[in-house]
Amino acid sequence: MSSDVRFTDFKSDKQPTWCPGCGDFGTMNGMMKALANTGNDPDNTFVVAGIGCSGKIGTYMHSYALHGVHGRALPVGTGVKLANPDLEVMVAGGDGDGYSIGAGHFVHAVRRNVDLTYVVMDNRIYGLTKGQASPTSREDFETSTTPEGPQQPPVNPLALALASGATFIAQSFSSDALRHAEIIEQAIEHDGFGFVNVFSPCVTFNDVDTYDYFRDSLVDLKEADHDPHDYDDAKEKILEGDKEYMGVLWQDEESVPYHQTHGVTEDMTDIPDGAADGSMDLVREFY
């Protein structure tokens, strides 16, 4: 396969079981379009999915894929990419998966700056377990486990990424099909860890962070005269708090991906059928 890859080639024959209207449909479509637009095909693409409604994405897409355990998708994707740098690696999961149980990994995956794309389908709720508060839920958002709301400030994922030394930080919205695909495409093309927080509304359990809310409140950076290469500008917008943005907030033009900083460029899958030449030197070292 090559240039004639269409985004539908990335679709599996499993029918999604997401609720009708779920934001995850749009998020996934944009990912497939971006993969096709950047010249990838299912045989050179590896998708790692977390656990959650969002995590089902691995099943609905067609590519090499692993649907792992809750919160650990980023380490898996990192391992895949380091073992075979020729693969296009895309990691996707929910806000609970990425910012709660997997938060520790998020910080370190960002620091490593491995050349992969991380898409968080942020619905500000635990969808799969039927509506508990997530780390991005609003302070007063009432759920079955937080009848008065969490009464703690939500995590600001973009700020967390920035503080961890991110080289690419973007935010997107699943229902703005064109912009969303475009932003994911930029993340794929970024030389390093391309992080995109995608608002993917949960129509069943979250009646606050709805399509209407995002449509009305999101400011498209394309129309806001924003320079994504200006760190101070990015920092200001990320920490602002009263506005939410869509688009690439920050991209470090000087980003050097892990492969280059660590000299990991070989495909590790190819090994001889006995000990490699030079192995006896390892023994001699112990003289």
Place this chain on the structure above:
Amino acid sequence: MAEDLNWAIGGEAGDGIDSTGKIFAQALSRAGRHVFTSKDFASRIRGGYTAYKIRTSTEQVQSVVDRLDILVALTQRTIDENLDELHDESAVIYDGERSWEAEYPDHITGVDVPLKSLAEEAGGAIMRNIVALGAACEITNFSIENLDEALEKRFGAKGEKIVENNKKAARLGQEYVAENYDLDVDYDIDETDNDYVLLNGDEAIGMGAIAAGCRFYAGYPITPATDVMEYLTGRIDEFGGHVVQAEDELSAINLALGAARAGARSMTATSGPGIDLMTETFGLVATSETPLVIVDVMRSGPSTGMPTKQEQGDLNMTLYGGHGEIPRFVVAPTSIDECFWKTVEAFNYAEKYQTPVYLVADLALAVTEQTFPPETFDMDEVEIDRGKVVDDDTVDEWLDEEGRFRAHANTEDGVSPRAFPGTADGAHMSTGLEHDELGRRTEDTNVRIEQVDKRNRKVDTAREQENWDYREFGNPDAENLVISWGSNEGAMVEAIDYLEERGVDVRFLSVPYIFPRPDLTADIEAAENVIVVECNATGQFADIIEHDVLQRVERINKYNGVRFKADELADDIEETLKTEAKAQ
């Protein structure tokens, strides 16, 4: 048994005990002598007592004994800690100029050497341990030139001057003893022309991994497994591989899993607390049928336990850990050289059967250095079997009518084809959810049974195809049968000799395969007395053997944090047999 010499240096952690001991061990090895080292150490960096012990002989030694001939004591506590092991012929080297007044029983020979002053004379107080090594050379009639090579190896990178100063320090120690003492302890350290290599179990595992084609390693530092990661760092890169220091063990195993999904031979190593975390992902490894080698270098638990002490307490965890029922292999090397070979085997099992393999070693193997003839690790003997891997040309055989790759095909032997990402038309999904042949989630009752059976069938296939044998020692016809696993082999093999001298005949089976494992029914039924020896309190291996054979066995358990010693084990076995005889 050949004459052996037992030497030790002890002091406070941070005193350079380990590196000094290692230099002497290397000098002995260079002189064609066999060496077996052990460490008594505290986990604090300063303030704790620590000692490096060497047993050396012209013949292979593979155990420690309760006897100390030469002791370099940098602190009084070093003497106190070892009083039981010192005897009439022992010599203690100490520095009388230091603030402490060495106290030791009259029957021991004290050799007071101004270590610090002589070191300063050679160029710096930091070399006082080296002065002590020189003194030890004189007492044992061991040629000081042997030290030179070891000093060059240790300090070569720091420049010629440093090497020369150290050589001088050693000579000052030697001369001081020669001029001031006329000792009647005489230990002659004979030399041979043999060349040996000196390495510990962690290094053997690391070297085995590289030899086996492992190219990806992820780990999180933990005693006593860290040496595996430190060994691989830098070296694996020479072979096109890479080491990642993960943020925790949850990440380490998932990084390793990712690399394995990509098609690399991949490994992680940790100790008990890390296995606790990795257990989260263990079922996923098995269910997604990913080949992965997970090393558990056991230490004393539970919880943080005694992190620098020996124990074989994780057998049940590696056999049964994880929710649900997880097919796996558990392999436990019984000696340092076997750490190398069993690592090679572990990778082959992992890939041939697309199943996680626990390689279970223990602290006694990990931190012990032992000499071997280099051909013990003959790289030409290493075979790599990657199992059923398909490529662009052969992938077609495994596509269904609609051209989809059957990554979990329900085959007769249970093993499905494997397509590395990048293989044309091999794209497929893998998941920890129950899935069909294509890797797609399902809760269909028939498919569930089919896939569970298929995964378990791989273990059955392996049981038939591989050689799950034990290692046998002693008298094959003896009525006393001793069984053990892991590092106890060395002490037990030597205990057989002691027992023979006392007229006790023993057959000894050392079992490196925990699952699948050899069927010991016939061996146990043929014996009069059966004893299972292991470093834990409850007898985890004894439990599974009793369960296999439906017969009670005697147990020797040690769980004070110290490995078995050959002479002690001989006593224990004699005692157990006596008690048993009385009961009958």
